[in-house]
Amino acid sequence: MARKAFIAGNWKMNMTVASGTKLITELKPLVKEAKCDVCLCVPAILIPAMTKAAKGSKIKIGAENMHWAASGAYTGEISADMLKDYGVKYVIIGHSERRQYFGENNDTVNQRTLAALKCELTPIVCIGETLSERSAGDTEKVLSRQLEFGLHGVEDVKQLVIAYEPVWAIGTGQTATDEQAQETIKFIRKKLSKMFNVKDANRVRILYGGSMNAGNCKGLMAQPDIDGGLIGGASLKLDFAKIVNFDK
Ligand code: PGA
Secondary structure, X not given: OXXXXXXXXXXXXXXXXXXXXXXXXXXXXXXXXXXXXXXXXXXXXXXXXXXXXXXXXXXXXXXXOOOOOOOXXXXXXXXXXXXXXXXXXXXXXOOHHHHHHOOOOHHHHHHHHHHHHHOOOEEEEEEOOOHHHHHOXXXXXXXXXXXXXXXXXXXXXXXXXXXXXXXXXXXXXXXXXXXXXXXXXXXXXXXXXXXXXXHHHOOOEEEEEOOOOOOOHHHHHOOOOOOEEEEOHHHHOOHHHHHHOOOO
C-alpha cells in the first residue's frame, strides 16, 4: 500500500502570534492543492492562535513535545489532553535538541511515545546519529538502540511516524545526500520489520529531517523509502509551501 507523503514543519522556539499568523495566512493559498499531509508543529503557547489561523486549510497544527503523565506536579510541562483540547493530532517526540539540551533519552522518548499513542495522538518520533557516531561507523547501532528502546512496548507501529534526522544535518545547511538518507531510512524500515513485521513496517511513514529545503526536497522525496520531511528553518518562511508542493 502506498504511503501518503507527509511534510511537517518544526518552528522550534520561533514566531509570535503576529508573525505566525501572518505566515500561515500567506501559506494557506499556496498549499491549497497539496496532495500530501501538511502539519506545522509550533510552540505550545501558539497552538490556539495558529489553529485559528490555519482553519479551513490543509495545514494541521501540531506540538513540539508533550509529557507522559496525564496530569500532575510537572511544572512547565504539557499533557496530551491539553493538546487534544485544541484538536492537535501530531506531536514531535524526542527531537535531538531535546535530547541534547533537556536531558531527553531513549527512556523518556519511550514514555512520551506510549502516552501519545494511548491518547490517540500521532507521535513523530525523532531518531538520528551525531557526526562522531557516523564517523565511527556506529550509525546503525545508534539508530537500532533508539528504535528498540524508544519504541519498546509499542503495539501498533503503523500509528506513529518516524523522523530520521542526522544531528549533523540539523540547522547546519549540510543535508544528507539523497543516497545517504535513502540508505539509512531503508535500514530503519528493515529494523522495524524485524521488531514488528514486514507488513506494518512497510506502512510506517518515515520522514527525513536536517536542512531540507525548497532546493533539495525533490531529490530526497524521490527516494523510495523517504515519505516526507521534518522541516526546521525552511518552515519559518514561504519556502515551506514549495516543499509541500514538491511534486509540482
Ligand atoms: P532544519 O531542522 O531543517 O533547520 O535543519 C530540522 C529539525 O530540527 O527538525
